[in-house]
Amino acid sequence: MYSTKYVKARDIDDAVKALKSADDGKFLAGGMTLIPTLKQRLANPDCLVDLSACGLSSIDDEGSAIRIGAMTRHVDVAESALVQKAIPALTHLAAHIGDRQVRNRGTIGGSLANNDPAACYPAALLALGGTVHTQSRSIAAEDYFDGMFETALEEDEIIHAVSLPKPEKAAYVKFPNPASRYAMVGVFVAKFADGVRVAVTGAGEDGVFRAHDLEAALNANFSADAIADGMVSSDGLMSDIHASADYRAHLIGEMTRRAVNACT
Amino acid sequence: MPEGIASQGIGASVRRKEDRRFLIGKGKYTDDINRAGQLHVYFLRSPVAFADIVSIDKERAEKASGVIAILTGEDVAADNLGGPICGWAPTNKDGSAPSEPPHPILANGRVRYVGDHVAAVFAETLEEATSAAELIDVVYSEMPAITDLKTAMDQPQIHDGMEQNTYFDWELGNEAAVNDAFDRAETIVNVHIRNNRVIPNAMEPRAAVAEYDKGDARYTLFTTSQNPQLTRLVIGAFMLNIPESKLRVVAPDVGGGFGSKIYVYPEEAVCVWASKKLGRAIKWTADRTQAFLGDAHGRDHISEVKLALDKNKKIIGLRVDTLANLGAYLSAFAMVTPTYLHGTLLSGVYDIPAIYTNVKGICTNTVNVDAYRGAGRPEATYLLERTMDVAAKQVGMDPAEFRRLNFIPKDAFPYQTALALQYDVGDYEPLLDRAMAMIDYKNFESRRAKSAKDGKCRGIGISTYIEACGIAPSAVVGALGGRVGLYESAIVRVEPTGTISVLTGTHSHGQGHDTTFAQLVCDKLGVDIEAVEIVHGDSDRTAFGMGTYGSRSLAVGGTAISKALDKVIAKGKIIAAHMLEADDADIEFKDGKFTVAGTDREKSFGEIALSAYVPHNFPHDRLEPGLEETAFYDPANFTYPAGTHIAEVEIDPSTGVVELVDWVCCDDFGNLINPMVVEGQVHGGIAQGVGQALYEEAAYDDNGQLLSASYMDYCMPRADNFPSLKVQNLVTACTHNDLGVKGCGEAGAIASPPALINAVVNALSPLGVTDITMPATPEKVWRAIQDAQTKAAE
Numbered sequence A: 001m002y003s004t005k006y007v008k009a010r011d012i013d014d015a016v017k018a019l020k021s022a023d024d025g026k027f028l029a030g031g032m033t034l035i036p037t038l039k040q041r042l043a044n045p046d047c048l049v050d051l052s053a054c055g056l057s058s059i060d061d062e063g064s065a066i067r068i069g070a071m072t073r074h075v076d077v078a079e080s081a082l083v084q085k086a087i088p089a090l091t092h093l094a095a096h097i098g099d100r101q102v103r104n105r106g107t108i109g110g111s112l113a114n115n116d117p118a119a120c121y122p123a124a125l126l127a128l129g130g131t132v133h134t135q136s137r138s139i140a141a142e143d144y145f146d147g148m149f150e151t152a153l154e155e156d157e158i159i160h161a162v163s164l165p166k167p168e169k170a171a172y173v174k175f176p177n178p179a180s181r182y183a184m185v186g187v188f189v190a191k192f193a194d195g196v197r198v199a200v201t202g203a204g205e206d207g208v209f210r211a212h213d214l215e216a217a218l219n220a221n222f223s224a225d226a227i228a229d230g231m232v233s234s235d236g237l238m239s240d241i242h243a244s245a246d247y248r249a250h251l252i253g254e255m256t257r258r259a260v261n262a263c264t
Numbered sequence B: 001m002p003e004g005i006a007s008q009g010i011g012a013s014v015r016r017k018e019d020r021r022f023l024i025g026k027g028k029y030t031d032d033i034n035r036a037g038q039l040h041v042y043f044l045r046s047p048v049a050f051a052d053i054v055s056i057d058k059e060r061a062e063k064a065s066g067v068i069a070i071l072t073g074e075d076v077a078a079d080n081l082g083g084p085i086c087g088w089a090p091t092n093k094d095g096s097a098p099s100e101p102p103h104p105i106l107a108n109g110r111v112r113y114v115g116d117h118v119a120a121v122f123a124e125t126l127e128e129a130t131s132a133a134e135l136i137d138v139v140y141s142e143m144p145a146i147t148d149l150k151t152a153m154d155q156p157q158i159h160d161g162m163e164q165n166t167y168f169d170w171e172l173g174n175e176a177a178v179n180d181a182f183d184r185a186e187t188i189v190n191v192h193i194r195n196n197r198v199i200p201n202a203m204e205p206r207a208a209v210a211e212y213d214k215g216d217a218r219y220t221l222f223t224t225s226q227n228p229q230l231t232r233l234v235i236g237a238f239m240l241n242i243p244e245s246k247l248r249v250v251a252p253d254v255g256g257g258f259g260s261k262i263y264v265y266p267e268e269a270v271c272v273w274a275s276k277k278l279g280r281a282i283k284w285t286a287d288r289t290q291a292f293l294g295d296a297h298g299r300d301h302i303s304e305v306k307l308a309l310d311k312n313k314k315i316i317g318l319r320v321d322t323l324a325n326l327g328a329y330l331s332a333f334a335m336v337t338p339t340y341l342h343g344t345l346l347s348g349v350y351d352i353p354a355i356y357t358n359v360k361g362i363c364t365n366t367v368n369v370d371a372y373r374g375a376g377r378p379e380a381t382y383l384l385e386r387t388m389d390v391a392a393k394q395v396g397m398d399p400a401e402f403r404r405l406n407f408i409p410k411d412a413f414p415y416q417t418a419l420a421l422q423y424d425v426g427d428y429e430p431l432l433d434r435a436m437a438m439i440d441y442k443n444f445e446s447r448r449a450k451s452a453k454d455g456k457c458r459g460i461g462i463s464t465y466i467e468a469c470g471i472a473p474s475a476v477v478g479a480l481g482g483r484v485g486l487y488e489s490a491i492v493r494v495e496p497t498g499t500i501s502v503l504t505g506t507h508s509h510g511q512g513h514d515t516t517f518a519q520l521v522c523d524k525l526g527v528d529i530e531a532v533e534i535v536h537g538d539s540d541r542t543a544f545g546m547g548t549y550g551s552r553s554l555a556v557g558g559t560a561i562s563k564a565l566d567k568v569i570a571k572g573k574i575i576a577a578h579m580l581e582a583d584d585a586d587i588e589f590k591d592g593k594f595t596v597a598g599t600d601r602e603k604s605f606g607e608i609a610l611s612a613y614v615p616h617n618f619p620h621d622r623l624e625p626g627l628e629e630t631a632f633y634d635p636a637n638f639t640y641p642a643g644t645h646i647a648e649v650e651i652d653p654s655t656g657v658v659e660l661v662d663w664v665c666c667d668d669f670g671n672l673i674n675p676m677v678v679e680g681q682v683h684g685g686i687a688q689g690v691g692q693a694l695y696e697e698a699a700y701d702d703n704g705q706l707l708s709a710s711y712m713d714y715c716m717p718r719a720d721n722f723p724s725l726k727v728q729n730l731v732t733a734c735t736h737n738d739l740g741v742k743g744c745g746e747a748g749a750i751a752s753p754p755a756l757i758n759a760v761v762n763a764l765s766p767l768g769v770t771d772i773t774m775p776a777t778p779e780k781v782w783r784a785i786q787d788a789q790t791k792a793a794e
């Protein structure tokens, strides 16, 4: 790890100021992704701005949506009665991220800011049609993700919170990568009054994406039978030592079927 | 014997004494050791697999903060240092010696794998050393990497002077007899086997702390070694030219080895060398990435197997041709692992009259491959036990019954195999019967049907293995090209107050020797286990011993302890005779007491110990003071643990995921000293074997980059991958050591991969799948199902 400066921001303004005054600063949330990157010398920020004292940990009911503060840890989402009632699929998702240690530190804001192509939360945000709130604007999920590890966020833009609309029913089913247990394929299916949204993580060369063909099939017939073998093309899917694009395409169909069956 | 002590002796599941210090965080590992004024070393490693080094510019790095020195291959050459050596070199089939290219401890002009050591940077802190390494400018002239085992022989030479990138071309057995068997055969079975490459992944990465004492001109090396005495010999005599007496090697607590900590690697030697050169203690601890890149990998064979059966379905001949990937350099047991530890085991538990094997050891641009838990025997067992299943299917027999038909019968022992080994004792059918009963083999089909109702494919797989361990008779080792003896040493030191220190040449890095070896002492001397201290791992304290690997510690090291204990008792009797004014021959020793036979005159063990050190009226012409005995034990034969493992799996055909639903085994390890420790060893072995069969694969790409160089990509088995393992034992006592023990450390890893893969193939065989390579990943299984279905549809 290169040596770096550490600042614990008092609030969001303070955090933005600290970041602006650094040459190459980074916000620090749970550190579950950022710290290993630093330890391997894959990043060399001159300043870490810790967001933990900025008051961003909260879960609120906003009627048609729930609003989760950026610094809310995975364990807090997994254990929230409010989330369990409003979007049980999200409880399940959060409870299956990494291991206990990771869930006790990792945050929803960190996960969405990082946009790992195998991370789980991006699928939830996209399938639920959520919104990312920063100090300066609100970004719709559709406009937020910008390819692997890339988002619409500006350098000094902090995620405050995300709003996630409550679906009629939803489910997230993850096929874990056997080694890392991130998603090798993760499918989030959400059924709203105005239609079904399906988001896929772990599989796309450009990160999380919506599976419009599957959505169309499920809009016509919301049942696992609606998903036929071969409906998912392997174009644009990742191939690596764990899974080829073909196999990922197959798993997307299979995980979608399972998600439809699991929808609550 | 007093009740309390009986429960600490042989056969008792005594809780592990060493666990107390581990559980309270007081284990003492190499990285816990720090020396005043120590420097940290960072090794700059090659980022490319095969290249000539055009230049190394270290000027900028040398000026960086905290840097004391940067050493490279030129410095190694200038000081005329040697490299790691091979402890065992088999002769080529044409009678010539194998090729043993030099392995400089820092690359000299050429790098041969990603991770090869290019420069050692010494600085006040590890961060400074690491940062400085980034400033070293190395210019490489790259050559195409040679990573494919099948084609490596046809590529340019990785080492000058080698031919066909082949270290050796070795054979064993009677080729003419095997050809004859195939001519006569009713059935010939052909199987292609790939034994995947795996990474040992000891929990504690390798580490070293070296210091040089100017006063007495003596070095000390603390290091993560399975065999500190061998490390001292190799570094002192072969690498750095240090008199053995001037080098102390200490292996304190070591967090697992699985073979990977047998060998001397460049890092440890560089630390020792630099400690004198730079006049400062040197510390190095590998991080996990370095462990992936630099620790010797395991397995990596391709074999063509041919089995000949007569009309009664009895095996009459076996031929195995193997290519073994040994990586870019040879390490200590690299050449013996795929030859004498592999080829000799190909008879398995079967009566096979004619066997021939040819093994070629191949050089590639990958890190070296050497012994890994089981060392050669898992490879032999895997290919044989897979072949047995394929053969059973081909002749239409149940795999259990086909094995039974071909077992070496109980009355055939001692049994001379067609491949040099002579099995002293064994009885294989009861092991098979017990395991089959444990898993309810006969009702398997109803379980298969039940799983099928849930859309799952259920399968069952057997492995009836044998291994040769308790390594090894020195005479045999010597006759087969070994450059070492493989006896073991023990010193039993009875102290004046009756406490006992046992100094063993073996080394415990998870095996529980502090407990099991102490149990031997309790059993023989009738003392409490708390009075016994096991000392290992310090070359200044123990006698020269060969260390721990090859499931040898109890069978060889334990027997040495037993023999030293016998000598202690013999001397105790003479002391007792003197004290009790009786004849030596009239003294009996039982339950911790020396008694004049037929009388109630007795002396306790403690009284004898005290008088040995307070010998006020000893007749010194026939009785020396003191009570300390040494024994060196060289075994008469290998030991031959055997057993049956049966795996049951359930496969989800829609994803290819294999779930292990049941595992039973019945092993014959001879007499058990501590059944709980044995069960733990079996569990760990099975976990590693299942890891190899389902999850683990060291994958290199065509450029020689290790793709699976972190836990994000290298999949280790985890607790939630396992059902509760059912482990039982039967005993045929080893006939040639005092304890009747055989060894259990590797059996699980040897037996389990074929049981698992046989179960997977069995599960999928109704769909037409006939083979699956390790690791049976979800995609591979899913694809095999797809391919079989496509084929069936055609």
Ligand SMILES: Cc1cc2nc3c(=O)[nH]c(=O)nc-3n(C[C@H](O)[C@H](O)[C@H](O)COP(=O)(O)OP(=O)(O)OC[C@H]3O[C@@H](n4cnc5c(N)ncnc54)[C@H](O)[C@@H]3O)c2cc1C
Pocket (backbone or CB within 6 Å): A026, A027, A028, A029, A030, A031, A032, A033, A034, A035, A051, A070, A071, A096, A097, A098, A099, A102, A105, A106, A107, A108, A109, A110, A111, A113, A114, A116, A118, A119, A120, A121, A153, A157, A158, A159, A160, A180, A181, A182, A183
């Ligand atoms: C062993 C392990 C297993 C894991 N398994 C999974 C898994 O199964 N599924 C899964 O989804 N994830 C998994 N993760 C990732 C985990 O969810 C992390 O918590 C997450 O990726 C990052 O969150 P963090 O709070 O730790 O962020 P950090 O590591 O602190 O930050 C990550 C990045 O986001 C930026 N950032 C953080 N917060 C904000 C903010 N509020 N506004 C703007 N930028 C911000 C940081 O500057 C940094 O660039 C795993 C991680 C580990 C270590």
